[in-house]
Amino acid sequence: MTYFDTLWDALEPIGRHAATGGYRRFAYDRAELTCREWFTSTAQAQGLEVETDRNGNLWAWWVPEGVDPLGEALVIGSHLDSVPDGGAFDGPLGVVSSFAALDAARRDGLSPTRPIAVAAFADEEGARFGIACAGSRLMTGQLHPDKARALVGRDGASMAEAMSSAGHDPAWLGRDDDRLSRIGTFVELHVEQGRGLIEQGAAVGVATSIWPHGRYRFTFRGVADHAGTTRMQDRHDPMLTYAATALAAGEHARRTDSRATFGRVEVEPNGTNAIPSVVRAWLDARAMDESSLGDLLDVITSRAHACAEADRTDVDVLVESVTAVLDFDVALRDRVAAAVSAEQGGAAVPALPTGAGHDAGILAAAGIETAMLFVRNPTGVSHSPNEHAEREDCHAGVEALTAVVKELA
Ligand code: GLV
Ligand code: MN
Numbered sequence: 001m002t003y004f005d006t007l008w009d010a011l012e013p014i015g016r017h018a019a020t021g022g023y024r025r026f027a028y029d030r031a032e033l034t035c036r037e038w039f040t041s042t043a044q045a046q047g048l049e050v051e052t053d054r055n056g057n058l059w060a061w062w063v064p065e066g067v068d069p070l071g072e073a074l075v076i077g078s079h080l081d082s083v084p085d086g087g088a089f090d091g092p093l094g095v096v097s098s099f100a101a102l103d104a105a106r107r108d109g110l111s112p113t114r115p116i117a118v119a120a121f122a123d124e125e126g127a128r129f130g131i132a133c134a135g136s137r138l139m140t141g142q143l144h145p146d147k148a149r150a151l152v153g154r155d156g157a158s159m160a161e162a163m164s165s166a167g168h169d170p171a172w173l174g175r176d177d178d179r180l181s182r183i184g185t186f187v188e189l190h191v192e193q194g195r196g197l198i199e200q201g202a203a204v205g206v207a208t209s210i211w212p213h214g215r216y217r218f219t220f221r222g223v224a225d226h227a228g229t230t231r232m233q234d235r236h237d238p239m240l241t242y243a244a245t246a247l248a249a250g251e252h253a254r255r256t257d258s259r260a261t262f263g264r265v266e267v268e269p270n271g272t273n274a275i276p277s278v279v280r281a282w283l284d285a286r287a288m289d290e291s292s293l294g295d296l297l298d299v300i301t302s303r304a305h306a307c308a309e310a311d312r313t314d315v316d317v318l319v320e321s322v323t324a325v326l327d328f329d330v331a332l333r334d335r336v337a338a339a340v341s342a343e344q345g346g347a348a349v350p351a352l353p354t355g356a357g358h359d360a361g362i363l364a365a366a367g368i369e370t371a372m373l374f375v376r377n378p379t380g381v382s383h384s385p386n387e388h389a390e391r392e393d394c395h396a397g398v399e400a401l402t403a404v405v406k407e408l409a
């Protein structure tokens with residue numbers, strides 16, 4: 001049993017839903033707070049100094065004697081929260097691997113020239129409040145604190161209220177220049193969320209880029225009425241407008257090799273025998289480049305308006321968040337890949353783009369030198385209980401990250 005295994009086994013049961021096997025760890029809820037306790041006790045057991053920053057992100061610092069504590073740190077980490085019924089690995093693999101890699105590097109006698117921190121960014125999935133990477137966006141000034149404080153989750157609590165009840169003062173939210181000045185380099189290890197590493201027969205790869213992506217809330221409004229007595233031609237049924245919009249989105253995304261997903265829908269009043277008055281549907285849209293993403297959104301929006309006219313309903317579209325394309329720093333990526341390759345005896349290290357968003361992308365967009373490592377996922381599935389990583393590959397990930405820490409520290 002390795003140190004990674006011990007940490008993994010302690011974290012794994014937290015927030016796992018017995019019926020589905022999926023994880024429900026949402027920002028500042030009980031399960032996520034228990035994950036934070038795991039982070040704190042793990043860090044303290046390693047003699048690291050733990051702090052929660054102004055934006056709810058967790059940090060565990062190792063500042064060896066003689067190293068400037070305000071120097072530009074090497075930061076490794078990921079996130080602990082999940083999507084609804086997410087997999088065990090998306091996020092936690094990076095945090096557990098970071099603790100294990102730091103421990104291994106220290107045992108091997110690493111004597112760094114700069115501080116090293118393990119970080120767990122808050123609310124990466126945005127599953128509770130709607131905006132992905134909220135903690136890293138707030139820290140880097142890419143999300144306005146007033147907007148964040150006012151975000152309301154499905155349970156009716158705002159982010160400000162959720163943070164307060166978890167003991168964090170939401171008045172402190174916002175761009176954190178002191179902290180940003182202390183982050184020299186960020187490396188995030190993450191389970192791969194596709195099949196790139198399976199196809200290339202490698203346990204570990206590096207990231208080249210993140211597709212541009214966005215979240216958009218479509219609100220379709222009609223008129224509630226009786227399902228039995230209202231003739232079809234007399235209806236104003238927003239569900240039909242939503243359905244036609246979702247079909248158009250899927251069709252255009254398929255044709256252009258982009259991605260369009262309506263994964264969350266709310267219906268009012270949500271009665272079997274009542275025509276709905278409102279359908280709220282969240283579109284997650286992603287594409288290879290920004291003009292394709294723009295086209296995708298234009299097509300879906302104009303289709304929604306055309307369908308609304310035909311159905312005599314209304315639609316409005318609210319942009320919740322948009323993230324530009326991100327190309328990771330090539331020099332750092334090459335250096336990271338070379339360190340991993342050397343550790344693996346000269347093996348080729350695949351370089352892969354991804355359609356998934358990450359805190360690493362947010363930090364890189366803020367000008368921080370950033371790289372990512374991916375660990376093979378034999379199912380290729382993510383945001384689902386079927387997401388997986390073999391233990392052997394997790395260990396290969398820890399060894400790769402240990403080599404990277406030694407290289408960059
Ligand atoms: C993050 O997991 C995303 O939705 O890309
Ligand atoms: Mn995710």
Ligand code: MN
Pocket residue numbers: 079090091124190357358
């Ligand atoms: Mn993730």
